[in-house]
Amino acid sequence: MAIEKVREFFRSRGIEDRVLEFETSSATVELAAQAVGCEPERIAKTLSFHVGDRVALIVAAGDARIDNPKFKVQFATKAKMLKADEAEKLIGHAVGGVCPFAVNDCCDVYLDESLRRFDMVYPACGSANSAIGLTPEELERYAAPAAWIDVCKLPATQA
Template sequence: MQETSPLERVRAFVKRYDPQLEPIVYEQPLPTSEAAAAALGSEVGQIAKSILFRSGDQFALFVAAGDVKIHPKQVKAALGSGKAKMASMEEVEKVTGYRVGAVCPFALEQEVPVIVDTSLRRFPVVYTAAGIAESLLPVTYEALLAMTNAVEVDVAQAPQAP
């Protein structure tokens, strides 16, 4: 049985939501939000960065605008007790099925909670990685939420005490 490439896995997944969705594939890798924005001619904020965090054996994938920092207290709130930190490159590949710099927020290898930053809502279209470093997928904020089954959070703000 032939293994599907990460890009083909993303293509097959998004076609179930919208047959018109198609990743944009570039000649060169776009390893950062800044590189992707430069290639598109867009704002860095329109690039949806996907970062996997872990605490113990719990993982959560945060999807945030390329121009915001994820607040450590939001990570801790999502993962519960324990010290939360970014997952290693090996963990990212094992959990998501994608390499660092190409992490798509859906069609993941393992099911983990996905937290989408509300700051992405300000753009009519955002661009996620599509499984390889040379790819971007244009999606609306609403489509991103639907495809990831995500929880919306303002990741740049500390959570409010109850």
């Protein structure tokens, strides 16, 4: 199971005890926020896109949306999300549990600037009922992103 890969990943870094598992689903931003007990925008969702022969995993705030023109400038291609049935094979995690930890070698992780406004964010941990609380600095340390990028837009009230 993918959550076991993520647990092992965090075990080797001494923070396995911070992984949260819920009795209920945390597969969407709204469900994850309810399970964690935080605002939906603090959920660090991982979006997956085809970029050439690689997969770009973009971790963004729960209220952020991909800005297609920014995406095209950053990656020189249109934003094309992976299909649900491609996720587990290409990333190593199924939809609902996609996260930037313990992913397959064909994946490049990027952290979106929308996350920097929070002191704590909650990405999934490989299953549809898990999360971990991390500061943006910890997220950067453990996700080992290729870069911080700005490819999202926020709701008008948050911009």
